[in-house]
Amino acid sequence: MVRASTDRPGIVGRIGQFLSNSGANITALDQYSTEDTPGVFFRRTEFSLPGLPERLPELVERFDAEVAKPVDLTFQLVEAARRKKTAIMVSRYDHCLMDLLWRARREELDIDIEMVISNHPDLADAVAEFGIPFIHIPVTKDTKADAERQQLDVLAGKVDLVVLARYMQIISDDFLSAVGCPLINIHHSFLPAFIGANPYHRAKQRGVKLIGATAHYVTADLDEGPIIDQDVVRVTHQDDTAGLIRRGADVERQVLTRAVQLHSEDRVARHGNSTIIF
Numbered sequence: 271m272v273r274a275s276t277d278r279p280g281i282v283g284r285i286g287q288f289l290s291n292s293g294a295n296i297t298a299l300d301q302y303s304t305e306d307t308p309g310v311f312f313r314r315t316e317f318s319l320p321g322l323p324e325r326l327p328e329l330v331e332r333f334d335a336e337v338a339k340p341v342d343l344t345f346q347l348v349e350a351a352r353r354k355k356t357a358i359m360v361s362r363y364d365h366c367l368m369d370l371l372w373r374a375r376r377e378e379l380d381i382d383i384e385m386v387i388s389n390h391p392d393l394a395d396a397v398a399e400f401g402i403p404f405i406h407i408p409v410t411k412d413t414k415a416d417a418e419r420q421q422l423d424v425l426a427g428k429v430d431l432v433v434l435a436r437y438m439q440i441i442s443d444d445f446l447s448a449v450g451c452p453l454i455n456i457h458h459s460f461l462p463a464f465i466g467a468n469p470y471h472r473a474k475q476r477g478v479k480l481i482g483a484t485a486h487y488v489t490a491d492l493d494e495g496p497i498i499d500q501d502v503v504r505v506t507h508q509d510d511t512a513g514l515i516r517r518g519a520d521v522e523r524q525v526l527t528r529a530v531q532l533h534s535e536d537r538v539a540r541h542g543n544s545t546i547i548f
Contacts, residue, residue, distance in 0.1 A: 271536055272338075272345040274311035277303045281311055284337045292329060294319040300548045304541065312539045314548040316350065323349055346536070354430040354534045356381040359421075359437040360388050364396060366435035366456055369523040370530065371400045379527070380534040384429055387421055389439060409439055418445045425449060433530055434488065436522070443490045453488035454498065454533060456526040458518055470514045481505055481514055483522040485529030487540070496545045498529040498538055 274281055282301070289296060294317040301313035319325065330347050338345050356374075360367045367386065373379045386397045389409040397404040405424055409417040422445065425432065434441070434455040441453065459469040459482065473481055482502035489495040501521050505514060532538050532547060539546040 271539055272311075272313045272315075272343050273539060274341060274343050276342065277309040277311035278341065281341055281343070282313070284341060285313065285315065288333060288337050289315070289317055292319065292332075302546050302548075310541060312541070312546050312548075314537065314539070348536055350536075353380050353382045355384050355428065356431045356433060356530075356534075357384055357425055357429045358386045358433045358435050360386060360393060360435045361438040362390050362392050363436040363438075363519075364393055365519045366523055366526050367393065368396065369527055370433065370435060371397070371402070373527060375400060379531055381431070381530065385424065387424065389417070389437075414439075414442070415444075418442060421445070422448050425451075431530075431533065433526070435526065440492060441488055446488065446490060452533070454526070454529055455486055455488050455493075455495070456522050456529075457484045457486065457493055458522055459484065470518055471511055474509075474511045474514055477507060479504060479506070481518050481521070483518065483525040485525045487545075489543075494543070496540050496543055498532055498545055498547070499525050501525050 272285065286296070296315060296317045298316040299313065301311070303309040303311050319329075322329075326347065326349060333345065333347065337343060358367055358370060370379065371383065374381055374383050383400075383402050385403045385405055386393070387405045387407060388394075389407060391406045394404045394406065407417050407420050407424075427450075430451050432449060432451060432453045434453060436456060436458075446453070459473075463469075470481065480502045482500060484497055485499045486493070486497045487495040501524060503517050503521050505517065509517070537548045539548070
């Protein structure tokens with residue numbers, strides 16, 4: 271993935287020539303430039319290259335010197351076959367957690383789930399069936415700071431991604447600064463509507479005809495991070511609150527799974543507080 275702060279002629283040619291000179295064969299690519307002038311250039315390229323794992327450090331160094339610095343690019347070169355080590359944080363709702371565990375076991379997601387962290391013990395037996403460590407760290411108002419320190423100790427250096435699969439705690443700024451990897455959250459609402467608690471109850475009160483879910487990166491601004499994926503389902507006045515919750519849970523599972531897969535395949539580029547999805 272590459273990003274140029276200013277789109278300009280020659281970027282595509284430089285990248286292609288570098289890969290060709292390195293013996294790489296481009297198998298897929300996509301690019302996008304924002305509409306402002308001058309625009310911001312984004313590109314995602316897949317290529318095959320014999321011996322890539324061993325050559326990657328040298329390739330990164332050469333790309334930086336020969337391509338990135340001359341045209342002011344930021345970039346990331348990763349080995350696609352390397353699955354992202356992932357931790358899941360959850361409270362008591364199990365639908366998103368179980369969907370991720372099941373799909374990861376079937377290798378439908380390019381992630382390796384290293385652990386599940388919860389502030390409640392309720393889901394320990396369900397997680398044990400997948401052979402994945404379950405770590406219970408209780409959280410109260412008075413112990414929140416200490417609990418986050420314990421969580422950070424458990425996560426330190428072990429994961430590339432943390433997924434909040436209905437983890438019903440607000441993540442502190444200190445945690446975000448220290449964790450060292452992205453966090454993806456599923457919000458049980460089609461943001462920006464119905465931010466906060468009990469969105470389905472408020473949706474019922476408003477008589478909405480659509481309910482939805484939003485997966486986004488976690489930032490210091492609650493529920494305001496860059497959106498990765500969203501979806502909706504139609505409802506009617508005949509759906510009671512329990513029905514909205516059941517149907518909403520289905521949407522949450524689908525949206526979170528898609529967001530995790532997009533991230534794990536390095537298809538998400540951040541642009542300010544929005545995203546470009548390749």
